[in-house]
Amino acid sequence: MSVLSYDILGSLPEFHREAVKDMSISRAYQISEILLRDEGDPKNWDDLEEEIKRIGLSDGRDFFLSDSKITELNNLCNTDYQNILKLFGIEKNIMVVNITNLDGESVVGGTVCSPPIISETAPKLWIRRFGILNDKIVKVDVLVY
Numbered sequence: 001m002s003v004l005s006y007d008i009l010g011s012l013p014e015f016h017r018e019a020v021k022d023m024s025i026s027r028a029y030q031i032s033e034i035l036l037r038d039e040g041d042p043k044n045w046d047d048l049e050e051e052i053k054r055i056g057l058s059d060g061r062d063f064f065l066s067d068s069k070i071t072e073l074n075n076l077c078n079t080d081y082q083n084i085l086k087l088f089g090i091e092k093n094i095m096v097v098n099i100t101n102l103d104g105e106s107v108v109g110g111t112v113c114s115p116p117i118i119s120e121t122a123p124k125l126w127i128r129r130f131g132i133l134n135d136k137i138v139k140v141d142v143l144v145y
Contacts, residue, residue: 021125024093027144028127031088031095035141036131037062044123046072055087057131065133065140068111070099077113084113094119098132107133119145 010072038056045052046069055073059066077084077097085091097113100106122145 006114019096021123024123024144025125025127027093028095028125028142031090031097031144032127032129032140032142035097035142036065039066040069044067052087056083063131065099065131065138067107068135070107070133071098074107074110074112081115086124088145093144094122094130096141098139098141100139100141101130102137102139105141114144 033056034054035057038054039060040046040056040079041053042048042050043054043060046066055069055076057065057073059069059070073084082091085093085095088095094115095113096111096115096118098106098111099108108110113133124143124145127142131138131140
C-alpha cells in the first residue's frame with residue numbers, strides 16, 4: 001500500500017505540470033481565435049478614444065487582419081501592457097503576440113505585444129495560426145504562460 005501511495009504522490013507534480021501546460025495552450029488558442037475572428041468592441045476600437053471592451057484584429061472577415069488594429073495593439077502593449085492582459089482576462093499570466101510574414105519578418109518591426117521582460121526559463125508553448133494581411137498570408141503566433 002505504501003509503495004502505491006508513493007507512486008501516486010510522486011506522479012502529482014508531473015500531472016500538475018501537464019495540466020498547467022494544457023491550460024496555457026488552451027488560453028493561447030482562445031486568444032488567437034479572438035484576434036483572428038473578432039473585430040473587437042467597439043468594432044473600430046483602433047480609431048476611438050472611448051473605452052475598449054474587447055480587442056480583435058479582424059477587419060470584419062474571419063482571418064483577414066486590419067493593419068491599423070495590429071499597429072494600435074502594438075502601441076497599447078508598449079504603453080499599458082497590464083490593461084491588455086486584463087482585456088483578455090489573463091491578468092496573472094504573460095502573453096506574447098507576434099505576427100510575421102512567411103519569411104519571418106515582423107509586420108510591425110518587432111513583437112506585436114509582449115511584456116518588457118520575457119522569461120528565458122518559462123516553458124514556451126506557442127500556438128501558430130495563419131491570417132491574411134494586405135492580401136498576403138501571415139503567421140500569427142500567440143504564447144501564454
